[in-house]
Amino acid sequence: MHRRDAAAGYLFIAPQLLGIITFxxxxLGLVFYYSLHEWNVLANTFTFVGDANYQLLLRDPNLPQVLWASAVFSAGLVVLxxxxxxxxxxxxxxxLKGIVVFRTxxxxxxxxxxVAWTIVWSFLLQAxxxxxxxxxxxGIEGPNWLRLPSTAMVSVVVVQVLKNVGLNMILFLAALQGVPKELYExxxxxxxxxxKQFRRITLPMISPTILLTSIITIVGSLQVFAQIAILTKGGPGVSTTVLVYYLYQQAFQFNFFGYGSxxxxxxxLIVAVLTFIQWQMRKRIVFYEN
Known part of the structure; x- marks a missing residue:
């Protein structure tokens, strides 16, 4: 009976396990393998270079600016x-009457x-x-929002915030409706x-949802690509070139697949470290009712 129960359990988790292994x-293993090689698709060459790509990573003059742009974008997106x-x-x-309409x-x-959302905003933000x-x-003369270093990053962040703020809003709304009304009374x-009710009751009671949304939002902000590609293409200069877009440029525009890997x-590693830090912080900032 124990073996049958174990077999049934493995069968139930098999689809998810196969998905994790396959996708x-x-x-992840192949990306690490490719990072140890230089793969030139045009020349049809695949050469083992060891840690040369990692040494290039340390010497890349654009990488500090790319990491800074990624940090600015992520911080602005998460906070807003x-x-x-x-x-x-x-x-x-x-x-209130009609409140469902506003939620929708x-x-x-x-x-x-x-893509449609970003294209529309690219027209709205032109000179x-x-x-x-x-x-x-x-009577105000607006700038060319997407072509100035001082406004390009702000514009991209605002477009992304307006696109996805509704998702976190629904999660927070569900958490708020789960707070016992007796506590407020x-x-x-x-x-x-x-x-004081908000600070001492609401925030602690919805802190698990805050942790969830923060992890989702931070990971999502580090994976942004389409918005940058459509709105600014990483410009002006490299002021909006975040890490994912820089990866795309190296691998698919310049054909440096090894360095892109x-x-x-x-x-x-950045996503894993940030997620681990947030998960460890839950012990101090997250209140669990049970």
Whole structure:
């Protein structure tokens, strides 16, 4: 009976296990293998170079700027996305007539095609686009948002925030609706104001959701590609060249597949370290009711 139960358990997890092996572990191993080689598709050569690509990684003059752009993009996206999502969730957690319409409006960009959304914003943010047209109506001359280093990164971050803020908003809204109302009633009896209720009750009770959304948002921000490719192509200069786009350039534009694989390993390590740090922080910042 024990063997039959074990066999049944393995059968149930077999599809997921096969998926992980096929689409995660094997590709990860191949990427590491390719990072030890120089693969020139055009010349049809595949040469073992050892740690040469990793030495090139340490000497790459563009890498510090690329990592800085990635950090700025991730920090801006995470702070704006989660702050705005929590604010919207608190405002929409009300029993008011028509509130469902507003929830739907804020969530609707999530289901819109990413490419279509980005293309529309690329037109709006041009020098003669819709944003500057609205600013001109009130006497303000807007810049060419996507062609200036001072505004390009901000524009990309805002476009991404508006696209995905609805997803975190729904997660926060679900968490808020799961907070026991008796806690607020007891706090009001004790004389606690709304801000104190939010700080002492709401935030601790939804902290598991905050941890989840932070991990999802940070990992997603480090994997952004389509927005950069459509809006700025990494420019002006390398001011918006994040690590994934730089990886794409090296591997698929310059045909340095070995070095592109090395950059993939670097991206994997960054995501793994950040996820591990956040997971360890849960012991201090996450409140579990049980």
């Amino acid at each position: 995660v572990l094997i590709p 996305n989660m702050s705005l999502a929590l604010l919207l969730a608190v405002l929409l957690d009300q029993k 409006l804020f969530f609707s960009p999530v289901v819109v095609s990413l 003669n686009g819709g944003i500057n047209g609205m600013l001109a109506m009130i 007891a706090a009001r009896v004790d004389g606690a104001g709304r801000f 090395t950059l993939s390993i670097l991206l994997f």
